[in-house]
Amino acid sequence: MPQELTLAPSILVVERFSRNGTTGNVSLHNIIGRFLFRHFPAKSGGFFVITGVTNLRGYVDSVVVGCRIEAPGDSAPAAESSITVNIPKSAQPCDPNVTLDAYFPFDKVEFRQPGQYWVVVTVNGQELGRRPLKVMQVSATVTR
Numbered sequence: 001m002p003q004e005l006t007l008a009p010s011i012l013v014v015e016r017f018s019r020n021g022t023t024g025n026v027s028l029h030n031i032i033g034r035f036l037f038r039h040f041p042a043k044s045g046g047f048f049v050i051t052g053v054t055n056l057r058g059y060v061d062s063v064v065v066g067c068r069i070e071a072p073g074d075s076a077p078a079a080e081s082s083i084t085v086n087i088p089k090s091a092q093p094c095d096p097n098v099t100l101d102a103y104f105p106f107d108k109v110e111f112r113q114p115g116q117y118w119v120v121v122t123v124n125g126q127e128l129g130r131r132p133l134k135v136m137q138v139s140a141t142v143t144r
Helices: none
Strands: 011-019 026-031 034-037 047-053 062-070 079-086 100-106 115-123 126-137
Touching: 011 115, 011 126, 047 062, 047 115, 062 100, 079 100
Parallel strands: 034 126
Antiparallel strands: 011 026, 011 047, 047 100, 062 079, 062 115, 115 126
16 A cells, blocks of 8 residues: 655744844754653753744734644643734735744743653644654663
8 A cells, every 4th residue: 555645744843043134034953853851850941843824815914823832641731832923904815825934932841751742833723733742761871
């Protein structure tokens, strides 16, 4: 049976990012695929979740883009954040080809146990996409 491949949502977890003041281009630094801790519960350092929302249509005054980190087996998120994007009247009706970039800062997120966490992006309270985030326990000595 052939595999049906799909494109992963563009939800990135990064240590930091910078924006070029002249061009507006964004540089991502240290893309995070997993967190490694020696002991649990553990708290992360600072990081960002970066995503984009597109395909808005019609007349929309604003959208609320949210991001939460779901813990395995826990109904309460480990962390969450949201931003409201106001859309100027001059940009209406919305062009579905325009991408609204969203940057969510997180700091000192508590991971209570190792496991597979989920980074979930919502728009106006409705889930738009998710990606896994592995949180692992390592021994005191890490070899490369």
